[in-house]
Amino acid sequence: MIVILVFIISVLVTIIINRLLLAFSKNLGTRGEERIQVRWASTTKPSLGGFAFYIIFLGLISTTGLMENEYLILSKKQMMGCFIAISLGFAIGFADDTYNTNPRLKAIGQLACAFVLFFFDIQVNLFEGYALLNFLVTSFWVIGLMNSINMLDNMDGVTATVSLLIICIFIFFMLINTLIDIHVLIILVGVCGSLLGFLYHNWYPSKMYMGDAGSQFLGIFLAIFSIVFLWKEPGLNDYGGFFSKISIPLLVFIIPLIDTFTVVFYRLKRKSSPFKGGADHTTHHLVYYGFSERTVVFIFVAIYVIVLFIIFYMFNFEFMKNNQNFVTYLFMALIFGIIQYFYSKGALKINVKKAKRNVQSRKSIYEKIVSKIHMSKV
Secondary structure: OHHHHHHHHHHHHHHHHHHHHHHHOOOOOEEOOOOOOOOOOOOOEEEOHHHHHHHHHHHHHHHHHHOOOOOOOOOHHHHHHHHHHHHHHHHHHHHHHHHOOOHHHHHHHHHHHHHHHHHOOOOOOOOOOOHHHHHHHHHHHHHHHHHHHHHHOOOOOHHHHHHHHHHHHHHHHHHHOOOOOHHHHHHHHHHHHHHHHHHHHHOOOOOOEOHHHHHHHHHHHHHHHHHHHHHOOHHHHOOOOHHHHHHHHHHHOHHHHHHHHHHHHHHHHOOOOOOOOOOOOHHHHHHHHOOOHHHHHHHHHHHHHHHHHHHHHHHHOHHHHHOHHHHHHHHHHHHHHHHHHHHHHHHHHHHHHHHHHHHHHHHHHHHHHHHHHHHHHO
16 A cells, blocks of 8 residues: 555656746756757657655655664665666766766766676676675676666656656566565665656657657666666576676666667767767657657567566566567567667668758759859859
8 A cells, every 4th residue: 555655656746846847937948059060859858757756766765764664685784885886887977968078087986886786786697706706896886877767758748658667577576585684675666656757758759858868867877777687687697607797787778778889889880989978879760650759658668578578477487488588588688689770771861861852952953053053044
């Protein structure tokens, strides 16, 4: 009952906070005016959604701190580490929204988040007995996710929906293992409610964005609980050796990782910076191909429904569990291939449209010149 109540309150409070921010902050956090870069949306909108995420999180962690139940999944020390790392992540994003910080400074802040987690015993233990290697893997995972979620925040409703689905998978892992930590469950459900409340104003056509404060918050939040539920999952990671230990995290974060890899690859290929914004993400190319922005979100939802079914069958069928590597990597390769197909087809369509516009523009200029010459002769 308390979990349902937390969810409802989180949704309503988020909607109220965002409505107040929209009403009183028409210019605060507005993106698109001060930066010279290509953005998907043609209009500027407040990037204030991250504030509600963090406010809800503070309320949730304060509530769980007052509860007397036993800490089963995360200790009090680890909960403190979560609070510090998530607060730092939010501060990094807020600073970037406000001052457009240097990417190197941002990376240092993200590395600091990874160090905090490692110090408070939230880490990827991929190599038993090798602390330095585990720290490097933890840092790579944390920094990679924080940037990946940030890059995915490029179209209305996409990042919030994907993050919501990923957190639902975390909750699924908790429930199916029957090890329910009420503290962790309240935090996960509360953030889900906050994301749903944010979608009220972020669903296409959106009224506001989450900003880097929101994407960095979600990046570190998802990184923390992916380490807790995915990297340390004994029921699945014991099968298939090393590759099984990384297959589940890669599967759950399939959309952010594919989008990041695709964008970075093509930007480096054309010798442009991977750190600058642009309308060249997988989401954009799906729209170029012909899908609507809402349809793109539903495509991602469908992919995550399949992911959830795959994980469910792995828990319940020995055949799926014993062939975990084959199933997960085959599915990821299939989704990667499909997205790359639509990416290339979308790129072809948009290039044809650009070529036609260039021809029409040149034709218009030519006609104007001919008209001026004709008028001068008259």
